Structure formats: C-alpha cells, structure tokens
Amino acid sequence: MIALRAGRPVEITGVCARDRSRDRGLDLAAVRWFDDPVDLAQSPDIDVFVELMGGEGGAAEASVRAALNAGKPVVTANKALLARHGVDLAEIAEDKGVALAFEAAVAGGIPVIKTMRESFAGNRISRVYGILNGTCNYILTRMERENLAFETCLAEAQRLGYAEADPTFDVDGFDTAHKLSILTALAFGTKLDADRVYVEGIREITIADIEAADELGYRIKLLGVARRTETGIEQRVHPAMVPKSSAVARTDGVLNAVAIDGSLVGEVVLVGPGAGGNATASSVAADIIDIARGLHLPTFGVPAAGLEPYVQSEMHAHEGGYYVRLTVVDRPGAFAAIAARMAEKGISLESIVQRRRKPRAEPPASAVPDDPQPVILITYATTEDQIRSALAAIETDGHIAAPPRLIRIEEL
Template identity: 85%
Template structure:
C-alpha cells in the first residue's frame, strides 16, 4: 500500500472532532478504499485545552492555521473552521497557492470567494473539494458535478436548512408559534444563540449559490439571490396550507429562464404529495430536474457531526485516489457570467392572507383590485378568527377577519401591485401576508 496521506485539520468543533474520530476508528476501511492510509499529522483550533472527546496523541498542534496549511508535513489541508473570511480564507488560499488539495465544509467562504478560489486551485493544479458545504451528508455536489454531467439542468431546489425545517415541522405538528419552536431548536442545539443566519434564509442562500454554479455553469453570485426567511410564518398560515392541500417549507430554488437564472429563497407552499413536503424535522432534501433523468430527489441529514464528517471523508478519499475535477464542474475561466432573471417577472401561484375589516363592499373591492391587475383567483376563503397561541383573545363580530386568497399563475409584479392598491383602499387592518406556491 502507498505511503500515508497526511492531513492538516483546521477546526476541531463538532465536525472536526467527528472527522478525527472517524479517521481513527475506521482507519482500515478508509485505507482500503483510498488505496493508502489516511492520517492526521497536524491540527489547529482556537483552544488547545478544550475537552473534545478525542485523543490527539502526538499529532502536531498549530496555533496558526496558515502555518498548518504551509507545513511540509501536510499533504491535504482540511478547513472546518467556518466563516467567509479571516483565518479560513487565509489558510485555504495558502494551501491552494502551494498546490495542496483543500477539502472544506465552508459554504460561506465558497459563496463569497468561490470564483477566485476555483481559479487559484486550477492555476496551481490543486483540488478544491466541498461536498460537505451543501446539505451535509447528501452527495448533491458529486451528483451535479459528475453523475448528471450529461444532463441539461432546468431547475434545482430543496430544503437546505435543517433548523428552519425543524421549526416549521414543530409549528405544524403541535400548533406552536414560531418563537416557541425556535427556543426549543436552540435548546436542542439545532439553532444558534443568534439564529438570524438560519431563520432569515441566508444559510440557505449560500448553499443555493453553490448549487446554481454547478447546475448552470455560471459564476457564483450569492448577492443576487432573493432572500426571505420564516419569522413571519404563523400557525394560521400553516393551518390554511394544510386545509388547501399544501405544507409550508423554506425552499431554495434556482431555475433557468429565458432571461437568465432565477435564484430565490423563501417560505413556499408545496403540495403534500411531493417528496419535499414529506421531509420533516432536521432533514434536508434536494431535487434536480435533468433533461435525461427527469426529476431526482435526494433526502438525508443536512448537518451534524457524523453526517458532515462523512461527506468530508468522501472528498479526502477522492483526493487519495487522484480524482481531480474542475471545482464547479468546468474550468473556472469557462464559467459564464451570472445573468439574473428579474424576480419581479417570476410567475406562479400565490397564497395571500389578508386581515379584512368587516364592512360592506370590502370583498368586492379586493376582488376588483385583483381583476384590474389581471389576476385570476382560484379561491377566496373567509375564516373566522379563533383563539390560538399567537392570538389568544376571543374574537368579537367586529374584529377584522382573516381572508385567504389563492391565485392562479401570475407575476410577482402583478400580485404586489394589486396588494399595494388593496392596502390604499383601507379595507385591511394589517400588511398582507404573501407565500409563493411551487407546483412540484
């Protein structure tokens, strides 16, 4: 068997510690598949004294991850620190500049600097591998870059954040408000103390930007993604979706259109019969529409130490085997400039929740405003407000009442223009709630 492949491991958090343990406990299995032993020769982390449940033995410790990346005892640099810049960026650049393969799980780094890092890797005949950066243990990067290389991709979409999926699942199952489910997610370790990155959709957007590049051969442009989080979703919305045959999920969607690539992250009503609708709790699901295979769906754990370490280990084994592929599926210099499709031209059905003042002519006025903008309504449902965790007071006959509108396919511009006019008419007591419908 060949000489050992020596890893420099930067970051010993949940994923880094799980990877170290995996390499130690499954050494023979990994060596048989890689064609050589895989060993950790050096590590770097912020706190040398922290108890991580692993025995580093005589593995060399580096306070500076850049020094680890440059050390001659390191054949492959594994970056598991996280963050779009700082030490993570500096050490990855150092390793690639030295011609060393890099394996990373850092979606924020790739979303911000992926184009430059891909060129740097190719200029120095190095590998930049990142299966673990999107959807944890689901092999979606390999699927898009290798298995579907003969397909023209028209759409890629999915549930890419387990925290949001857990919160929405709990809200539905137990009729609990968002804040209660968020607090439980934080208690269980699914959500950070500051959950903004997850619940406002930015984590999903970073992952979607990477998938878009792989699927459509464009440069990464995370700044062009339309992003909307789940904070405003209520149990009333979830209950209405259920009655109408849908479930609400936070989706990332990238789609090829006649005018460019549409990238969007937002709460979405999906048919109960769809695979993504049946993906619950912290699981992720990614679907790809290919010209030859039709739609394929991959479902699995999108985060967690073992699932993410599994993906990292797969990339390390590929490096050991000598697999060398263009970072985003084609040479970085051949990636096309990203051309953004206008989100306001997006076309589809919409769920609209209005809080309507109970007065004569209100419904007729609302329907008229929709008709003026060319919007056809599939249904109008008036639902008497009832006590809930979010609105516990007993309603009175004079209270504004929720009205649910379901539209046929229309454009973002048309629906927003109609809602602007409805607000001006003064028949509603709160801002409209809009949720897109994705027919999967």
Template identity: 65%
Template sequence: MTEALRIGVAGLGTVGGSVLRILRDMAEMLNRQCGKELVVTAVSARDRSRDRGVDISAMQWFDDPIALAKSADIDVFVELIGGDDGPAKAAVEAALKAGHHVVTANKALLAKHGVTLAKIAEDKGVLLNFEAAVAGGIPVIKAMRESLTGNTVSRVYGIMNGTCNYILTRMWDEGISFEDCLKDAQRLGYAEADPTFDIEGNDTAHKLALLTSLAFGTQIAADDIYLEGISNISLADIHAADELGYRIKLLGVAQKTDTGIEQRVHPTMVPTSSVIAQVHGVTNAVAIETDLLGELLLSGPGAGGNATASAVLGDIADIAKSRPGFQHGPVFSTPAKALKPYKRARMRSHAGGYFIRLTVEDRTGVFAAIAKRMADNDISLESIVQRPPMDPAGDVSKTVILVTHETTEAAVKKAIDAILRDGHLVDKPQMIRIERAG
C-alpha cells in the same frame, strides 16, 4: 499499499472532532477502500488543551492555521474554521498556492470567494472539494459535478436548512407557535443562540448560490438572491395551508428562465402529496430537474458532526484515490475562467401561483374591492375564501384567503400595495409562493 496521504485539519469543533474520530476508528476500512493510509499529521485550533475525545499528542500542533496550510508536511488541508474571510480564507488560499488539495465545509467562504479560489486550484492542478458545504451528508455536489455529466439542468431546489425545517415541522405537527418552536430548537442545539442566519434564509442562500453555479455554469451570485425567512409564518398560515392541501417549507430555488437565472429563498407551499412535503425535522432534501433523468431527489441528514464529517471524509477519499499528475476536473463543473456572468431573471412563480392571506375590516364592499385589485393587475384567482371572525360578538375583522393562478411577483405585490392603500387591512398581509414539487 502506496505512500500515505498526509492530512492537516484546521478547526477541531464538532465536525473536526468527528473527522478525527472516524479516521481513527475506521482506519483499516478507509485505508483498504482508498488504497493508501490516511494519516492526520497536523492540526490547528484555538484551544490546545480542550478534550476532544481523540488523542492528538502525536500530531504536529499549529497555533496558526495559515502556517499549517503552507506546511510541506501535508498533502491535504481540511478547513473547518468557518467564516467568509479572516483565517479561513487566508488559510485556504495559502494551501492552494502551496499546491495542497483542500477540503472545506465552509459555504460562506465559497459563496463569497468560490470563483477566485477555484481559479487558484485549477491553475495549481489541485482539488478544491466542498461536499460538506451543502446539505450536510447528502452527496449533492458529487452528483452535480460528476454523476449528471451530459444532463442539462433546468431547476434545482430544496430544503437546505435543518433548523427551519424543524421549526415548520413542529408548527404543523403540534400546533406550536414559531417563537416556542424556536426556543425548543435552541434548547436542543438545532438553532444557535442568535438564529438570524438560519431563520432569515442566509444559510440556505449561500448553499443555493453554490448549486446555481454548478447547475448553470454561472459565477456565484450569493448577493443576488431574493431572500425571505420564516419568522413571519404564523399558525394561521400553517392551518390554512393544511386545509388547502399544502405544507409550508423554506425552499431555495434556482431555475433557468427566458430572462436569465432566477435564485430565491423563501417560505413555499408545496402539495402535501409531494415527496418534499414529507421531509420532516432537521432532514434536508435537494431536487435536481434535468432533461435526461427528469427529477432526482436526494434526501438525508443535513447537519451534525457525523453527517458533515461523512461528507468531509468522502472528499478526502476522492483525493486519496486520484492519480498523481492527473488533470483534475473543474471545481464548479465548468472551468472557473469560463463561468458566465450571472444574469438575474425577473422573478415569477412557475408553479401555480400564490397564497395570500389578508385580515380586513368586516364591512360591505371589501371583498369586491380586493377582487377588483387582483383583476386590475391581471391576476386570475383559483379560489377566494372568506373566514368569519373568531369572536363574532366582538371582532370587527375577518380573514380573506386568495389562491392565484400563475402570475408574476411584481403583479402580486402591486395588487397588495393597492389594497393597503385602500385602507381595508387591519393587519400585515401575508404572501406565500406555491411551488411545483415532486
């Protein structure tokens, strides 16, 4: 067996602890598969005394992760610190500049600084692997960087946040409100004490930005994504979607159009019969549409210590199997210096339109006025349904549900704005995109 691969791990939380335990427990199998011994020689974390279920006494301890990243006693630096700047960024830069391979699970860091870090890695001839940064244990990065070579990608989309999918699944299955589902998710550890980053779509946006770069050879543009979370999804929306034959999912979607690249994260109605509609709970799924293969759907655990650690170990194994002196492929499929500037497309739905729910005053002429506003903006309606008030004796409002044919985002918003100005609405309007899904 050849010389051991020396690994330094910075960040010993849930994922870091899982990485150390799997390397310990599966050492014989991993060493055999990789053709060399995988040895964690050094670690860094905030608390040296914390019990992580793994003996780290034989490993060199670094209080400073940047010092670990620069150490001549490691070959691979594994960054599990988190954060888009600060120690994580400084340590990854230091490791790459020192000529060390880097493995990271940090989507926020890559979404903000990925192109710069890729340039350093490629200039130094080292690997920057980040499978664990998108969709947990699902090998979507490897598939896009390697397995789809020769394919032209037209669209990539998917469920990339387990917290949101868990909440929407419970709302549909059990008729529980968004607020109650969120509390349960926090209690079970699926959601953070401050869940904003997840439920407002930021986490999905970071992951989508990385997939967009891989799919279309563009510079990462995480700040140029249309973003809408799930906090405004009500049980009324869930029930209406069910009756119309749809499920509501938070999707990240990136696709090439005639005006550029469209990136968006928002609640979406997908046909109940589609495969992605059957992805429940904390599971993630990513679909990739290509010219040669058609649609490829990858699904599996999107978060958690073991799932994320599995992706980290896969990246380490790829490094262990690489040949010394071999010219590695580009970090984002296209060399970092050749990534094209991102050109934002005019956003529209290519999947059949929009679901619009309006709570209006129950009086003559409202229905006709709404239909006219849609027609004024060249919006063709597939269906329009009026629902009677829940309490006919006391309620003076009713619900109008519209399903449009394909149209532009701008047209729908312009029509809704006109309806608002007309003064017919008694509650905030709801608009959910309908997406074509496999």
C-alpha cells in the same frame, strides 16, 4: 477500511484548533499542533488541507488560499467562504492543478455536490431546489405539529443546539442563500453571486398560514430555488407552499432534501441529514478519499475560467401562483373591492377560503359587526409585479386591517 477504499492510508498529521485540551474522542498526542492555520496549510508534512473553521474571510480564507497556493488539495465545509470567494479559489486550485472539494458545504451528509457535478454531467439542469437549512425546517415542523408560535419553536431549537444564540443567519435565510449560490454555479455553470439571491426568512410565518396551507393541500417549507428562466437565472430563498404529496413536503425536522431536474433523467430527489458533526464528517471523509483516489475535477464541474457571468432573472418578473392571506374588514363591498383589484391586474383566483366563524347564534365576544376576518386567496400563475401592485392597491383602499401576507406556491 478507508485505506482499502482510498487505495492508500489516510492519516491526520497536523492539527490547528483554538482549544488544544478539548476531548475530541481521539488521541492527537502524536499529531503536530499548529498555532496558525496558515502554517499548517503550508506545512511540507501535509498532503491535503481540511478547513472546518467556518467564516467567509479571516483565518479560513487565509489558510485555504495558502494551501492552494502551496499546491495542496483542500477539503472544506465552509459555504460562506465558497459563496464569497468560490470562483477565485477555484481559479487558484485549477491553476495549481489541485482539488478544492466541498461536499459538506451544502446539505451536510447528502451527496448533492457529487451528484450535480458528476452524475448529472450528461444533463442540462433546469432547476435545483430544496430544504437546505435544518434549523428552519425543525422550527416549521414543530410549529405545524404542535401548533406552536415561531418564537417558541426558535427558543426550543436554541435550547437543543439546532439554532445559534443569534439565529439571524439561519432563520432569515442567509445560510440557505449561501448554499443555493453554490448549487446555482454547479447547475448552470455560472459565477457565484450570493448577494443577488432574493432572500426572505421564516419569521413572519404564523400558525394561521400553516393551518390554511394544510386545508389547501400544502405545507410551508423554507426553500432555496435556482431556476433557469427566459431572462436569466432566478435564485430565491423564501417560505413556499409545496404540495403535501411532494418529497420536500415530507422532509421533516432537521433533515434536508434537494431535488434536481435534469433534461435526461427528470427529477432526482436526495433526502438525508443536513447538519451535525457526523453528517459533515461523512462528506469530508468522502472528499478526502476522492482526493486520495486521485479524483480531480474542476471545482464547479467546468473550468473556473469557463464559468459564465451570472445573469439575474429579476424577482419582480417571477411567475407562479401565490397564497395571500388578508385580514378583511367585515363590511359590505369589501370583498367585491378586493376581487375587483385582483381582476384589474389580470390575476385569476383558483380558490377563496373564508375561514369558518362561529355561528351567528353564538357570536364570540369579539365578533362585532366589522370584526376583521381572515380571507385566504390562492391565485393562478401571475407575476410578482402584478400580485404586489394588486395588494398595494387593496391596502390603499382600506379594506384590510393588517398588511397582507403573501407566500409563493412552488410547482413541484
């Protein structure tokens, strides 16, 4: 089937892996084994080098460079490598006239790279955003469905193999940031700059936030968003309130979703498996078949030399609505003082939700007169600067009993 589609047979002729004896479900007895991936990459017996080791440097980087320098097309699923060395590697690939393909590096089995680079080629892209990390989405979905705390869901994700023993890379948003930086380059024709992605993870999300979101018509998702603004390009990864009716809100568990806003077509949303061996294999196979068919495009859609410098739109200038959860000390005037601080900064409130308490007739044991009460505010569009300075003032005033929680609302 692949030979028919590719127009030629595709064969595995050499392999390099740490563990030679592991059962991989196929017979590799006739395949030449290499101890050093650089040797494999440079072997005259191979036409295409496929890198599935991971890691932004080390053996992955060395072997990919070696293959490209030897004039061999490369297929990789390595988002960290691309986020760090993408432009450099693209220049080598283009210099040598070979493809550097990486469909599996972002959103697993979802064909987002091909869609952006080829199907949207006639569009100016204004925004690309999505759920790019299945681990975080699994955790948020379980928290929401089963009313469980973050730590419990993380432990469950680790038990099921969806999260690493050290979950930092996933739950703190860095994995999403790597992927987003690749999408940014494709969307806007700019150089990659993963270090300047604004990143917040999901550790601070509580059941209280998820319940409040639900009441207000939102769900909380970890989004990666790249958007063109008047001052540059915003790249941000953070938990966001998304309307329940949106496609990303309805993307649950380990699925990924990517939405691309194009000047001609409007919004196209792609949903599918974002991780896992088979989803990765599907994208790797597509890249190999593309190369066998002779497809050969600039790595990021335009020649690497033509990628423009990344001009950052600063996060403090970010504009949008905000969800704010305050733990307000229950005494006269507290709320008036909070509202006054918001007004001072020119922030209009779209809604205010004082979470229902038990009726006064049956006060819970803890309901002493100044027991702090959660208050949820939804603002109209304002800037990150304004909301942060309003919250700093509110905190200084001493009317709140805990640091304020802030979650951005994403207009979809």
